Amino acid sequence: MFQADTPAWIIAPVVLPLIAGLFCFLFKRRIFIIALAAALANFFVACFLIYQFLVFGSMRCYIGGWQPPLGITLRADGPALLMLLMTAVTGLAVTLYARGYFSCRIADSERAGRHQRQQRYFWPLWMLLLAGLNGLFLSGDIFNLYVTLELVAISAASLAALSGKPASQRASFRYLLISLLGSLTYLLGVVFLYRTCGVLDLDLLRNLSGNGAGVRAALALLTVGLLLKTALVPLHFWLPPAHANALAPVSVILSALVVKGSFYLLFRFWFELFSPIVTQAGLNFMGALGAVAIIWGAVQAIRQQRLKLMVAYSTVSQLGYLFVAFPLSRAVEGAQVWSIVIFIALTHACAKSAMFMVAGSIYLHLGHDRIRDLAGVRASLPVTVFAYGIAGVSLMGLPPSGAFIAKWMLLSSSLVSGQWWWALVIVAGSLLAMVYVFRVMSRFFVIPEGEPLKKPAALSPLLEWPALILALISLSLGLLAPWILHILSQGTVGLVRVFPGGLS
Amino acid sequence: MKTGTEIMGKIRNRHKRRDAFQLLFLILVFFLMALLGTIFSTIPVNNPGLASAVASLQTESGVESPVTAVLLNFRGYDTLLEVMVLLLAVIGVWSLIKAPAPDPETEISPVQMGVVRLLAPVMCLVAAYLVWQGSHLAGGAFQGGAILGAAGVLLLVSELPWLRTVPASVLRFGLVLGPLCFIGTALGCLFLGGELLAYPEGTAGWLILFIETACALSIGLTLALLFAGGRPHENVSRGDIP
Amino acid sequence: MTYSILTLFDIILVATLLWLGWRLLSSEDIFKAVVLFISFGLLMALAWVRMRAPDVALAEAALGAGLTGPLFLAALRRMNRSHKGERRLDIDENRDGDHGKNSEPT
Amino acid sequence: MITTTLYSLTGLILFGMGFHTLIIHSHPLRKILAVNVMGTGVFLILVATAYVPLGQGDIDPVPHAMVLTGIVVSVSVTALALILACRVQETSNLALLKRRNQRKETKETRA
């Protein structure tokens, strides 16, 4: 019934977390086991789907057996599968980390009840968010994408408010309103598209959309809606407070995964669905916003006094790189465009999760995250500090991280096409990243004066090792580059590039 | 005295600046909407939409109402996720806050009680009817669920004492029932027919009704609990009623 | 384009809708705004019927007016109650502590 | 045709009005109301697009289904946002009161 080439496997990454989310909500005990099982299954399914994709090619699953234009199609191509894998890997690490995090907080008896309650609601929300994200990456229907966007937005906003601090709730309220505004703008764009083309399926839309004013207006609306959710400067104002005030595992999820979801859609629209009507001016505009984001976010990150806020502003800065890829995509070899974005996204997902995990662990350990007072952490949390260093190196884009590969491609295409100003921005951005990463790093090396008053207990390995492993993955992504390129070049038309050395 | 007038002046200035900003923004929004309106009205409408596609497959869908066919058959996946969104809202609300304790001072007048006693069963009936007629007329799980939810709101407003003693686990089960039945059916179809949500031939009508009934119950409960505005008192759920 | 008596009806309906929308968004009093919102929802249901969308009309009447309105009112009441101050403070503090004692095992 | 245009423009105006209010006004409930009005505007455009006068053919049911989905989503989001707004107000009031009480206490101790 289920052969290796059955397209129905595609729905597993959506359905498994959904069911897990339902059970996590229903049951009281062993929630973690359910969530862990789902995260593990999700990871294996993602791996299997990639295997399936490599063997049998791009898959399409018509839900209910109804073909487009009526039915909804799920499709698994290279970029979608890589995003899926990114989510699965990060998600697995977050699941483990969250377990350690909540156990550690519950062990502190003063507020055990509140922390237990947070844990109780964290798991179903996280599982449903995971399902929503997977659905987003796989969906091939523009209205279904709206529903998944809402699924992601609601669960993300609830997660952001989970910590119960007034600041986090204010930030979460603002986040909810912003993502609602984004969703509605997106929906208006969908209405424009439906009015023009009369179909909702992405593949059909690509053929039908043409070059009318309606399609342009739809693209503008979809873009604005998704930009709000992606937090590109100047629409980034909601992100730092929401990400910095949430619980540590939630910050990881929001920063590493949620913003990627809307960006992924945006990129799909600009380079697949609407590529005929996208103009160089539009691409340059997006690139300019990205350049401003890189510099502005990094400068803000340098100015922060708290570790979590610093990491959050670094997200603002790193998202800029994704947009600088826009104008360079067409510059030389249009084929490279997905690979640049995918490398940045994958590296950032792993490295940023590791960083937020580190920030959370340090917060648990010290009771604060003031950058000035981080002395002595190195002695008590060596693994965590090591993870921070490696994640920081990946964010700076030093070789052999995935970001280095992306930076290489960006620089190369900007220099070849003579748009050297992007190269300047990229180099300046990575130098600024060096400043904010090492501003914290150097504090770790300060040897504290006198003995600390009480030696805090060591943290559980669940809090330290997932961060290190993610950081190592992000650093070694550059070495996995041929494999990633192979996946990207397999199905996407126009991405086929002959690899000189041969891959098999 | 002088400082006082200065402060007043500053406040007025700030007001002026804000007013200017508001005006500017108003003009901006106006122009944006005018632009969108112009574009929208100039879109040439030469596509048939999906009406003909739906009409041609209507007989295969197992129901007569086209909207229900789209909702629960052609685009059932959307509806599945949407039911999840509803559930998610409840989880989100529960994670935020406890349901407010009943206000002991409010007295329910006997007239209101009477109205509630009368209305609630009628509304349940209407809801059941709406779900039933959803297969061929307007109506369906959402409408039925909404009426059920309204009945729940009515009960909540009238502060019936037994409402507070409903165990949280029952509520959780009720909330999950609809989505679970939906996913269960979808998966069942997957295992029997090889496609998610592809109802086996001839059973579509009944399966849709089954899903709609379960979903209507859950949606009604969801809406009522959203109105209740917070998580239930969990200690009740363990049976030790105070 | 054909103009009929229905067009007149449309124009009246649309004008009322816009007027209600404007009033509810700009009225000083939030409570009034919520009441206006409920009537706006009911009128929308009428518009849906006019658009030959009875399903949507039913849903709008039940959900948009019948449930969203009470939700707003409940939230308004809750907010006003929290304004009153001192008494709520004690309750809220008890809440957390109370929950700490009855914490459920996981 | 005229009906479609009329209602879609109304929807667009509602969307714009809601957007304007969302940005300008600061009260959380007003913001949520504004989002609801915006949503209604979008739904109105969508349904108006599908409108066909009586006797001139079948109505396209897909936009109706989309609007139904949208309404349900917007109700659930509204509920969540309302509770969040209440919670924000409660906690910030709480912080305010605590600060006020502390100030009172310090005054008393000083006295």
Next chain:
Amino acid sequence: MNSGQLLLIAILLSSFIPGIIIFCLPEEKHRLRTILNLCGSLVKISLVLLMNAGIYYGHVFEIRIPLIPGVELLLNGDPLSALFATLSSVLWLLTTIYAVGYLEGSPNRSHFFGYFSLCVTVTIGIALAGNLVTFLLFYEMLTLATYPLVIHRGTEKSLRAGRNYLIYAFSGGAVFLVAVVWLQAVVGPMDFSAAGFSPSYIESHGSVLALIFVLLIIGVGVKAALVPLHGWLPQAMVAPAPVSALLHAVAVVKAGAFGIIRIVLDVYGAHNLLLLGVLPLLAAVATFTILYGSVRALQQDDLKRRLAFSTVSQVSYIALGMSMVDQPLAVIGALVHLVHQGLMKITLFFCAGNLAETLGIHRISEMRGVARRMPLTMAAFSIAALGMIGIPPTVGFVSKWYLGLGGLAGGNWWLLVVLVVSSLLNAWYFLPILIRAWFGKQQGPWPEEQYVGRFETRLMLLGPPVITALIVLVAGLVANAQISPLAWVRFIVRGYSL
């Protein structure tokens, strides 16, 4: 995977694995850590020597790891990399012994030795890099691995020095990255090879290629401490003495100088550079750096700072020699100076560290009569200092001799002037130290005498400088023998058919 590839991997792992294990070791396992370190470095030396033999007999050592089209990691053992690898691995052994003695009883040693091992791994990586991408990879990693060593003391002063070091090094790295990408964009992917890229590009992209050359030199010049990019080096003196030795003689500055050699010989090639006409620029920068470093060294009273400026000056001999790449004798002088300067400078730093650790002497003014208290240390110091001045029969003389010959052969008489002036300056700042130490009279007690024992200081501190000083002498005496740095350099230069 053939035996050559296995050998390359084993060379890298022989310090990497001990490093990782040392990170995980608890702080108090000193003996195990020392054993691991020493075993690692001995294994590494023997493997490197094995590779040298293989290279001499024409074996091919090459590992290619493709990343993306046009970008691949390439490890390649050629005679030039053998030279640098041998230098680093031998000096690492000595520095490790010295560091074990130096850091006895200080905190955070497992981190220190962990980063120490990583640092050497990365340096060997630089030596073995077969193309610019690989070089860049290890070059950036070198910054990362040395940073914790520079700020090891954890004081505000060391943090400041570390910050400056990072800013200089990563800015240089960024410029280097841009240059590498640009070069690849112009001439396509290329490995290090004697020929360089095809001269046909010079006609089409002459000015761009010249600009890229300047950017590349700036990129590596930061680590090679070419003036005005040398600012970090004197500040980094706050680090412990073994780290200074490592920075100056084994890893960082040497990596920069090695990078200049690679760029000139293997990326551009002598022929292309003569066509481009950028060599006089390099010569000017190198000359200025030599003179400026010497003059600044004169002004320093702090011993380590004087040595640091001396490094700035001395390393630029390599750049100066490379700027006359058409003269084989000058190239020989430059290449052999890579080794010789390392030997001499590490001796000087070991000795300075000994003075500071044993007697608390940090300033030259405090050194009166110190030779009577620590005769062996000061003897080693004197040999190295005389070598720096270029007095035969030390190795310093050999380098300067070849550089001078190369200059004369090319008709560059100004080179002789530079050599003479800089040697005079060297003498001017080294001889007073020697005179003060040997013939001065001790005035009052030593600032902070910490060690009183059978020898003048701990054996682990005394051994390494004495050994390196002996090598300085012996290698100078037997420079013409079958096995000597000079012989190997001649072997290298033969391969370039200049």
